[in-house]
Amino acid sequence: MKHGTSRRQVLGGMGAAAFAIGTGMRMAPAGAAGFDALKGDGSIVVCTWGGGYSDSMKKIWFEPFRETTGIDVSTTSIPDMAKLEVMEKVGNVEWDLVDTEGVQMQIAMQKDLLQPLDYDLIFSIVPKEQIDPKVITKYGIGSVAFSTVIAWNSDLFGADGPQTWAEWFDTTRFKGRRALYAQPRPSFEIALMAAGVPKDKVYPINIDDAFKALDAIRDKIDLWVEKTSQWAVLMQNGEVDLMGSSLARTLDEKRRTGKIDFTFNQSIVEQSYWTIPKSAPGAKSAQKLIAWMMRSEGMLQYASALPFNVANTSIYGNIPAEMQRQLPGYPENAAKNMHIDEAWWAQNTAAVQPRWLEWMSKA
Amino acid sequence: MAELEVTEHISRASPGVRTKTTAWERQRNRLTLWLLSAPLAAMAVLFVAPILVLVWMSLGGGSQGAPFDGYRALLQPVYLRLLGFTLQLAVVCTVICAVLAYPIAYLMVNIRSRINLWLSVALFISLWLSFLARTFSWIIILQRRGVVNNFLVATGITDQPFELVYNKIGVYVGMIHILLPFMVITLIPAMKAIDPAYMRAGLSLGASPAQVFRQIYLPLSLPGLVAGSMLVFTLAFGFFITPAILGGGRAPTIVLAIRDQIQQLGNLQLAASTSMVLLVICLALLLAYDRVSGVDKLYDRGGR
Numbered sequence: 001m002k003h004g005t006s007r008r009q010v011l012g013g014m015g016a017a018a019f020a021i022g023t024g025m026r027m028a029p030a031g032a033a034g035f036d037a038l039k040g041d042g043s044i045v046v047c048t049w050g051g052g053y054s055d056s057m058k059k060i061w062f063e064p065f066r067e068t069t070g071i072d073v074s075t076t077s078i079p080d081m082a083k084l085e086v087m088e089k090v091g092n093v094e095w096d097l098v099d100t101e102g103v104q105m106q107i108a109m110q111k112d113l114l115q116p117l118d119y120d121l122i123f124s125i126v127p128k129e130q131i132d133p134k135v136i137t138k139y140g141i142g143s144v145a146f147s148t149v150i151a152w153n154s155d156l157f158g159a160d161g162p163q164t165w166a167e168w169f170d171t172t173r174f175k176g177r178r179a180l181y182a183q184p185r186p187s188f189e190i191a192l193m194a195a196g197v198p199k200d201k202v203y204p205i206n207i208d209d210a211f212k213a214l215d216a217i218r219d220k221i222d223l224w225v226e227k228t229s230q231w232a233v234l235m236q237n238g239e240v241d242l243m244g245s246s247l248a249r250t251l252d253e254k255r256r257t258g259k260i261d262f263t264f265n266q267s268i269v270e271q272s273y274w275t276i277p278k279s280a281p282g283a284k285s286a287q288k289l290i291a292w293m294m295r296s297e298g299m300l301q302y303a304s305a306l307p308f309n310v311a312n313t314s315i316y317g318n319i320p321a322e323m324q325r326q327l328p329g330y331p332e333n334a335a336k337n338m339h340i341d342e343a344w345w346a347q348n349t350a351a352v353q354p355r356w357l358e359w360m361s362k363a
Numbered sequence: 364m365a366e367l368e369v370t371e372h373i374s375r376a377s378p379g380v381r382t383k384t385t386a387w388e389r390q391r392n393r394l395t396l397w398l399l400s401a402p403l404a405a406m407a408v409l410f411v412a413p414i415l416v417l418v419w420m421s422l423g424g425g426s427q428g429a430p431f432d433g434y435r436a437l438l439q440p441v442y443l444r445l446l447g448f449t450l451q452l453a454v455v456c457t458v459i460c461a462v463l464a465y466p467i468a469y470l471m472v473n474i475r476s477r478i479n480l481w482l483s484v485a486l487f488i489s490l491w492l493s494f495l496a497r498t499f500s501w502i503i504i505l506q507r508r509g510v511v512n513n514f515l516v517a518t519g520i521t522d523q524p525f526e527l528v529y530n531k532i533g534v535y536v537g538m539i540h541i542l543l544p545f546m547v548i549t550l551i552p553a554m555k556a557i558d559p560a561y562m563r564a565g566l567s568l569g570a571s572p573a574q575v576f577r578q579i580y581l582p583l584s585l586p587g588l589v590a591g592s593m594l595v596f597t598l599a600f601g602f603f604i605t606p607a608i609l610g611g612g613r614a615p616t617i618v619l620a621i622r623d624q625i626q627q628l629g630n631l632q633l634a635a636s637t638s639m640v641l642l643v644i645c646l647a648l649l650l651a652y653d654r655v656s657g658v659d660k661l662y663d664r665g666g667r
Contacts, residue, residue, distance in 0.1 A: 224612020354442070355441070
C-alpha cells in the first residue's frame with residue numbers, strides 16, 4: 001500500500017548510521033556447516049517495500065544467503081494483493097516471496113492466493129522458542145512490524161509530553177497543532193483509546209462507536225497526513241506540535257534535531273508477514289530464504305539498523321542498553337503497545353472505507 | 364507549398380465533384396496507410412486494448428462480482444460527493460488556468476524581447492520539475508512558518524499566520540501552478556498561427572483595439588484555448604498526489620477513492636467501474652466540444 005510503502009521508506013541517514021553498528025556483528029558467511037538443507041540454485045524474486053528498507057534486507061539477508069546457498073535473490077516493490085490476484089489468475093506469478101502487511105495477508109488468504117510455510121524446515125534452522133509465537137501463522141511468519149507512536153514537540157512540552165491518546169487530545173494541557181494519518185487504520189484505534197477504551201479492549205470495534213469517537217476529536221486535528229514522507233517536513237518546521245507519527249520518522253527527527261520526543265505508551269503496531277504465493281515458481285527456495293532470515297544473527301543486525309519489531313525475540317538480550325530504549329520490540333517497550341487486529345480489518349475494511357471517505361469529505 | 368494548399372482548398376470547397384483518382388494519388392494513399400500502420404498498431408495495443416480490459420473488468424471480468432455490482436456501488440452518496448468535488452476542482456482549476464495563461468501566452472507570442480526568453484525558461488523549468496518536488500516546495504512556501512507567512516508576520520501585516528496550505532487554498536495553488544504550463548504551451552501555437560494582418564485590417568477599418576481583440580483575436584485563438592482547457596481539465600480530473608498532500612485530508616478526490624478501492628479493498632471491479640466513469644465524463648466533454656467547435660479544429664492551423 002502506498003501508505004505503508006512510504007511509512008517504511010526510511011530515510012537513508014538513520015538506516016545507514018545504525019547499520020554501521022550492525023555490520024560490526026556480521027557473521028562469517030559461506031562455508032558454514034549446517035546449512036546444507038538450504039543449498040540450492042537458480043534465483044528468486046522478493047517483493048518488498050523498496051528504499052532503505054529493502055536495501056538493508058539485501059545487505060543483511062539476501063547477499064549472505066546467496067554466498068552460502070547459491071540461490072540468487074532479486075527484489076521488486078511493492079506488495080499489492082490486487083496485482084497478486086491477477087498474477088495467480090493468468091498463471092504467471094512473478095513473486096516468490098512477498099512482504100505482506102497483516103491485512104494484506106488476510107485478504108490473500110480469503111482469496112486463496114498463498115501456500116503454507118514449511119515450518120519443519122524453518123525450525124530445523126532456528127530453534128522454535130526463539131520466534132515470537134504471535135507471529136507464527138500457517139501462511140506467514142513475521143517479517144517486521146512498524147509502529148505509530150505518540151510524539152510531540154519537545155521545545156514546547158519538554159520530556160513531559162502526553163503519555164496516552166486521551167492526554168494527546170487534551171487541548172487545555174497541551175496547546176498545539178495536531179496531526180494524524182488520513183487513514184481509518186490506525187485512526188479508529190487512536191480515537192477509541194482517546195475515548196477511554198483500554199488498549200486490550202479495542203477489538204472487536206463497533207464501527208458506529210468508532211465514528212462517534214472520531215466525531216469527538218475531529219475539530220482537534222489540524223491536519224491529516226497522507227504520506228509518511230510528510231512527517232519530516234511537518235516536524236522540522238514546527239507546523240504541528242503533537243503527532244501520531246511513524247516511529248521510524250519520529251526517531252530520525254529526534255536524533256537529528258533533538259526537538260521531537262515520543263513514548264511507546266499505547267503505540268500501535270502493525271505486523272507484516274513473509275508469505276509465499278500459491279503458484280510461486282521459486283517456492284522451495286523462498287521457504288529456504290525465510291528459514292535463513294529467521295536466524296538471530298541477521299535479525300540482530302536488522303533490528304539494530306531499523307526501528308521495527310522483528311520475529312526472533314531472542315536477540316534483545318544482546319542489544320546495548322541505550323539502543324534498547326529505542327527498539328519497539330524490546331520487551332519493556334513492547335509491553336506498552338497494542339497490536340492492530342488484522343483479521344478484524346480484513347473483514348471490515350470494505351464496510352469502513354466508504355464511510356471513512358465520507359467522513360473525511362465532510363471535514 | 365502555397366500552390367498545394369490552394370488546390371487543397373479548391374478540392375475541399377467542391378466535395379460534390381468527383382475527380383478521377385490518378386496513379387499518383389493511389390500511390391500516395393498506399394504510402395499514407397503504410398506509414399500509419401505502426402502508429403495505429405501502437406494505439407490498438409497501448410490504448411484501445413487496455414481500455415477494453417478496463418471495460419471488461421468493470422463488468423465483473425476476472426472477479427466474482429455480478430456484472431453491475433461495481434457501478435451500483437458507485438451510486439453510494441460518498442462516491443457521488445467525491446465525484447462532484449473532483450469535478451468542481453477540475454473546472455475551477457481549468458478556468459483559472461485559462462485566465463492566467465492567456466496573457467502569458469499572448470506576451471510570449473507577441474513581444475520580441477528578452478522577457479520572452481525568460482518567460483520560456485521559467486515555464487519550461489517548472490514543467491520539467493517533478494510533481495512531488497513542486498508539491499513539497501509549495502508546503503515550504505505556504506506553511507505557517509513558511510516564506511509567505513514569515514514575511515507577513517515580520518512586516519506586521521498580520522500577527523497570526525494565515526492558513527494557506529493543508530486546506531483547499533493549498534490544493535488550488537499547487538494544482539494551478541502545475542497545470543498552468545500545459546495551458547500556455549497549447550495556446551502558443553494557436554496564437555502564433557493568427558495572421559497579424561487581420562488585426563491591422565480591423566484597425567484600419569476603424570475598429571477599436573478592444574473590438575479587434577474581442578471580434579478577431581479571441582475567436583481565432585479559441586481553438587487553442589479550448590484544446591488547452593480540455594488538456595488541463597483531464598489532467599486536473601485525475602490529479603492525485605497534489606490534492607492528497609496539500610489538502611491535509613480536507614480535499615479527498617475520487618482518485619483517492621480509486622486508490623483505496625485497489626489497495627485497501629482489493630476490489631478491482633469497483634476500481635475499474637470508477638475509472639470508467641471518469642473516462643466517460645472526459646469523453647462526454649470531448650463530444651460536447653466537438654458539437655460546439657469541432658475536434659478537427661484542434662489540429663487545424665489555428666483558425667486560418
